[in-house]
Amino acid sequence: MTTENLDVVLPDDRVKAGTVKHMFGRIAGRYDLMNRLMTFGRDRAWHREVVRRAALPVGGRLLDIGSGTGGIVWAALEQDFGLSAVAADFTFEMMAAGRAQHGCRAIQWCGADALALPFGGNTFDAVTSGYLIRNVVDIRQAFTEQMRVVRPGGKVVCLDTSPPPPGLLQPFINIYLQTIIPLAGRLISGDRYAYRYLPESTRHFHTPAELEVIMQAVGLQKTSYRRLMHRTVVILQGTKPGATPP
Numbered sequence: 001m002t003t004e005n006l007d008v009v010l011p012d013d014r015v016k017a018g019t020v021k022h023m024f025g026r027i028a029g030r031y032d033l034m035n036r037l038m039t040f041g042r043d044r045a046w047h048r049e050v051v052r053r054a055a056l057p058v059g060g061r062l063l064d065i066g067s068g069t070g071g072i073v074w075a076a077l078e079q080d081f082g083l084s085a086v087a088a089d090f091t092f093e094m095m096a097a098g099r100a101q102h103g104c105r106a107i108q109w110c111g112a113d114a115l116a117l118p119f120g121g122n123t124f125d126a127v128t129s130g131y132l133i134r135n136v137v138d139i140r141q142a143f144t145e146q147m148r149v150v151r152p153g154g155k156v157v158c159l160d161t162s163p164p165p166p167g168l169l170q171p172f173i174n175i176y177l178q179t180i181i182p183l184a185g186r187l188i189s190g191d192r193y194a195y196r197y198l199p200e201s202t203r204h205f206h207t208p209a210e211l212e213v214i215m216q217a218v219g220l221q222k223t224s225y226r227r228l229m230h231r232t233v234v235i236l237q238g239t240k241p242g243a244t245p246p
């Protein structure tokens with residue numbers, strides 16, 4: 001598909017990775033501003049909540065995959081500057097925008113595909129992701145990789161959007177997602193496609209309960225989730241079985 005073919009907003013799995021990478025490459029410079037506006041300024045609080053749920057030890061090792069401009073890693077470093085923090089993504093433009101903001105002394109930026117992580121097993125105390133899982137071709141493989149690289153007892157924490165649930169607010173949420181976000185996105189980022197892809201991919205995405213089942217299927221235990229923003233955003237977490245070091 002091409003980005004001009006706006007009637008077919010969701011890419012086929014065969015071209016999804018390339019489409020997603022190019023899309024984030026185009027909007028990287030305006031990504032954080034759009035996120036702040038779309039979430040009414042809540043994006044940073046949600047990143048902090050992801051970090052809190054990751055339960056990192058002091059001076060621990062964090063991998064944030066699909067890190068984009070590094071918002072989650074930066075929220076973690078604000079709490080503990082002794083962390084060893086890796087921000088990994090397959091879109092270099094997003095990481096470049098993040099480096100311009102946060103620098104590279106505290107954050108190790110790393111080009112990586114979430115479906116084949118270039119790290120050994122049991123390497124990190126926690127693995128986090130923000131709005132990654134909706135964008136990958138194989139969700140189960142992405143969680144399998146996160147489960148592999150986190151240490152036994154470590155947490156996998158995932159922030160993403162959720163399909164708007166039925167209810168009184170649904171018509172308003174739909175207007176917001178399908179009209180206001182695409183219009184604002186077009187005006188601010190100048191990209192006709194990206195902010196139509198966001199609501200469409202959210203509408204067709206798994207429910208939190210379905211994602212939790214996938215997390216359990218790869219072996220994560222003690223899974224749970226919390227819904228936010230009128231249940232259109234979710235934070236899921238799970239723990240890799242095994243010993244928790246002292």
Ligand SMILES: C[S@@+](CC[C@H](N)C(=O)[O-])C[C@H]1O[C@@H](n2cnc3c(N)ncnc32)[C@H](O)[C@@H]1O
Nearest residue numbers: 024066067068089090091094113114130131135
């Ligand atoms: C919506 S942005 C999220 C950025 C950041 N995590 C946040 O919370 O704002 C999604 C990011 O996931 C990255 N991404 C999507 N699929 C990926 C994959 N298979 N491997 C690595 N990164 C991926 C994109 O390049 C993009 O930077």
